[in-house]
Amino acid sequence: MAKSEQQLKMADAQRESTAQRSYEAYFQDDGKQRPFSETINRPIAEVSAMLSEINNFPIFLENLEKIESAGVTSIWKFKNRIGEGSFDLPMNSSFSENEFKFEAKDEGGFPFSLRINLVPAQANRGTIVRMRCEYDTTAGRLAGMVEKLLGKDAMTLTKLTAQRFKALCETGSVPTIQGQSSGREEDQSNDSKH
């Protein structure tokens, strides 16, 4: 279907805005490291509303079990990535127009941050989400190198998180194979239910 003149003008304005943003700092107060970027097939207001609901975070952020209180400060409860159990991380949150920043408080002892900003996508294709997770591994530099080799370093975690967030926005949930059947040892009990 042909687009109206008004729609074309809006698309042009959004394109200019996106192009302009690409020459600015990656985030308002820091341009040091390029974030990962995904396009979400939903309008920016809808994506922003999804991020404003903090209880959505454990759905798309792997290893985050729950957030105990919302607001400027909150406790984020993460699963340990190695072994059993979990650990709590007090976090500060700050929001400005289409920019979201979550940063661990110093007393948490684990430098973790999640930064997200939203810009309109070209050609009325929804919203570009720019995201960056940063953390120091809990087990030191060597463990960090192992994490990178195994694909769960901070950049990989960012990609996975951004893709899961996109799926949540577009489909209402994240894709999963956790809990499906397989011929691996742990799945071989035949508890037939059908």
Added chain:
Amino acid sequence: MKALCWEGKQKISVKNVRDPKILRPDDVIIKITTAAICGSDLHLYNGYVPTMQKGDIMGHENMGEIVEVGPAVKKLKVGDKIVVSFDIGCGSCHHCEEQEYSACDNSNPNRYMADALYGHGGAGLFGFSHLNGGYAGGQAEFLRVPYAETNSVVVPKGIADEKVLFLSDIFPTGWMAAENCNIRRGDTVAIWGAGPVGQMAIRSAFLLGAERVISIDHYENRLALSKAAGAETINFDQTEDGILDELNYLTGGVGPDSCLDAVGLEAHGHSVTAMLDRTKAAVGLATDRPDVLRQAIQSCRKTGTISIPGVYAAFLDKVPFGAAFAKGLKFNMGQTHTQKYMKPLLQVILDGKIDPSVIISHRIDIDQGPTAYQNFHSEKEEWRKVVIKMH
């Protein structure tokens, strides 16, 4: 339930595993009535596709009766019989909205892994490695179908499973491959591979307006089926001058208007390059054996079209891209957007224009699965398409 599991290179076994359960609100569970072993399953069987894990359940050509539906499922109900697409679309991303389901952004939980290999990863696939999502396949008694309303078509009661099962993959794959040939009325289409996809492509090409289809293989049983569909045939084992000369002769020196590679990464043949490919693959210096693609590029007429439904996995060596550029060839390829074609092709079957069941050569039960894989791999003259009767 019983399931056919990948246990390593050239090793499939029947195992008792847990029944599947609803994991997402838009899932359904089906009781498999009929499934099939696809030629591309042999790529997994032979260890050509990375990221398979011991215990993965095989199978991406599936149909069955719904026994359970998730809370978000509105248009399907328990008791419906559905055919399931081999590729999994979420139905909501930009690509799914454009009916490019195999490029779905959301269905592959491991897309970040596929991004690393391909730049941008595609949809999840049933039973086709963890790079493609790690979804359990349907060569089993039951199957979980995610995003079920997007990835299925309800079939009318009373129609035999064998007539409609191949809507799950090879019929849409053959059809889209023929559509990708940009056929104009009167065109000549050359098709490498007279297996199931090649057979579907032959019939589709005629329906889409081709005047001549030339089918190329070296299994006489398969070429006989091509002839039965109206195709001319070339047995490449019996062509002394090579495919290029043979096709030039048959087309008055012009070359086919379009060339369709329904073989993919495990090409056979006795050319020097084919033998070199096999040697390199055997010692781990190459992944894919692209000799059919080389022949197709050389043979195609100037400004013609190459259509590639055959699966390629990674890197291709010595592909004559200079010839493709010099001749101004067009390329269309990729996994099939199955969901786009399921309903219209169901109607083609109901109208009696194409009967996909003609390609079936063997019918087995699940306990015969491991032997069937072995035979399908080593005795292609006799074993053309294997159907597993489940319930």
